[in-house]
Amino acid sequence: MFSNPIVLTVLVATLMMLLLIAVVIITMVLSNRRNVQQEVKMAQMHLDHEKGLRLLQDEVMAEVARELHDNIGQRLTFMKLQLQQQKAVNPASAVSLLPVSDMVVETIEEVRVLGRSLNSDVIEKNGLVYTLEKEVERMRTLNKFEVHWEHDKEPELIKDQKVIVFRIFQETLNNLLKYAEAKNVYISMGGGSNFKLVMKDDGKGFDVEQVMSSGKGAGLKNILKRAELGKLKCSIDSAPSAQGGKGTTFTLEKIV
Amino acid sequence: MATLMLVMMVKILPVIAGVYYFGHLGKSFRLTLYLTAIAFVCEIYGLYIGRYLHRHNSWLFNIYMMLEVWLAGAAAIYLMDLKKKWPFWGILVLDTIFWIINLAMGSIFIFANVAMVAGLIVLTMMYLVLLFNNCVFKDRDLLRQPVFWLSLSTIIYCACDIPYFGMHNYFIGHAPALAAKMIRINSILDIIRYPLVAISFILVGQQKQVILNAA
Structure with missing residues (x-):
């Protein structure tokens, strides 16, 4: 052949x-x-x-x-x-x-x-739980919505991550205050090595993709960028009430 | 016979992968899936006509070659990130005209190897354009891109089959015993091609799932 x-x-x-x-x-x-x-x-x-x-x-x-x-x-x-x-x-x-x-x-x-x-030094001195609690108290005095806050022990995060969590927490609360029109806000934080911050509201919700792609989502983009810097995983689950949405759930957790 | 069985088994791989991830496949990958399924059916039917009915099966492969050029060509064109795509459609039309002339000069029962070579050249060229257009100048990991594996499968198969199909009718006419052996080149290229197509389907499916999870 x-x-x-x-x-x-x-x-x-x-x-x-x-x-x-x-x-x-x-x-x-x-x-x-x-x-x-x-x-x-x-x-x-x-x-x-x-x-x-x-x-x-x-x-x-x-x-x-x-x-x-x-x-x-x-x-x-x-x-x-x-x-x-x-x-x-x-x-x-x-x-x-x-x-x-x-x-x-x-x-x-x-x-x-x-x-x-x-x-942010206050966070290092008093811990994340205490600092977030103070923010919750500050929110409660505004009487805009009912805040339901529960937490575990102090989460195991480095200082930079704690600062980032705190700033994201502030930004999210501000967003809630400005846009959510919620009656109740449920905040929970898992502590120790299982850090997980969940902020859920019963407000009007919003179209995440639409807000992110439009020029309006600067605050949200800022939150995501901060989370990325702190090696934290951030997810936002929301839909406008017109589309059957039931408020917004914001989750922040440590990337394992 | 063992090689043939292996070819059959390998050809079914992308069909299984494609059907499994069908919901995640875009237009181009669906066209590729249809092409793979047609190739599998043609292979079986061709075998049945040739080996069991002892009749000419060249007419089947003459029709299949045009389907392959159009389906694989259209898949490549849809995947290209180019503004002007009409020259590529034009090339497909020209190749079809060439195929008609080739058949008219011979017969539907004689394998149109010159048209086949032309089709292989067209597909090699299109997938090279696709490879450079979609993969090379992008800063994503090449090995994680389904288009890369799809292009690679088509380029290897088409480019390496050109010498064999160029001489196919010569072997049939002058040395039928050799033709039976030389067809192994095509079988080996099939064995290389179809697992690569299956990889591309799996990558499309997995990447779509990652995106859905992230959202």
């Missing part, structure tokens, strides 16, 4: 064709692998850059919190003391000064709460 020159020609031509394809494909695979590696490096650099920006943002927020506490807080406390002194010196003015005095006390409290929510 192989002595026939035509058969030999056909076989050699077929093998040469196969060899040519093999060379082309191997070259392509190697070149593609280089491209993919480069792309991974670029993505890592981008992630590091984002992380740097977030750290800077946190530092600025901490600085603002310190300024609120040390400067504005002190001035307000001084004002409060002055008002008390004025009331003591001139008891007749006590009635007229009462609304001002109340407003100063309220402002001091608000500045204190705001400072605490801006300063």
Whole structure:
């Protein structure tokens, strides 16, 4: 069979064709692998850059919190003391000064709460459960919806992850406040090594894909980006009430 | 006979994979699935006509070759990320005209090997364009792309079959004993081709599932 020159020609031509394809494909695979590696490096650099920006943002927020506490807080406390002194010196003015005095006390409290929510050091000092609880309390005072909060022990997360969870929690609560029109919000957090934060509401819901693809989803994109930075898995399950949706469920958990 | 059985078994692989992931397959991959199923049926029917009825089965493969060019060609065209696709449709039409002329010059009962070679060249060229267009310039892992495996299967099969089909009628006419042996080239290429098509179907199915899970 192989002595026939035509058969030999056909076989050699077929093998040469196969060899040519093999060379082309191997070259392509190697070149593609280089491209993919480069792309991974670029993505890592981008992630590091984002992380740097977030750290800077946190530092600025901490600085603002310190300024609120040390400067504005002190001035307000001084004002409060002055008002008390004025009331003591001139008891007749006590009635007229009462609304001002109340407003100063309220402002001091608000500045204190705001400072605490801006300063991420509080999380490290008091723990995530305590910090989230304070946020829940702050929400409850607004009387916009009923907050049902349950939690386990302190989750095993590194400091950066705790800060990210806290910021995402704040952003999600703000979104709830602004858009959800919910009556009840159910928040639960699994602790220890099984960290899982679930925030569920009975509000009007929304079309996740539509919001994400339109220019309106900046807050949501921010949440997803933060979660990615903290190596956390984030999922949002929602549908508009017109499409039979029953509120929104937001889940944040640790990537195992 | 053992090679033939192996070819049959290998040809059924992509059909099973394709049917299993049918819901996840896009237009192009569905066309490829239909082509694979038709190839399987033609192989069995061709065998039945040739070996058991002892009649010519070339007419069946003459028809199948045109179906293959159109189905595989259309699948490639739909997958191409190009604005102007009409030249490729034009090439398919030209190939069909060439096939008609080739049959008219001979007979439907004589295997139109020149038209077959033309079809193989057309498909090789189209899938090379598809490979470069869809895979090479994208920064995704090449080995995870279904289009890569589909293109690879077609390029290997079509390009490597050109020398054999070019000489097919010569062997039939001058050395029928050799023709029976040389057909193994096509069988070996079938054995390479169809598992690669099955891989592409499985990858489409798995990637669609990953996307659904993420959503």
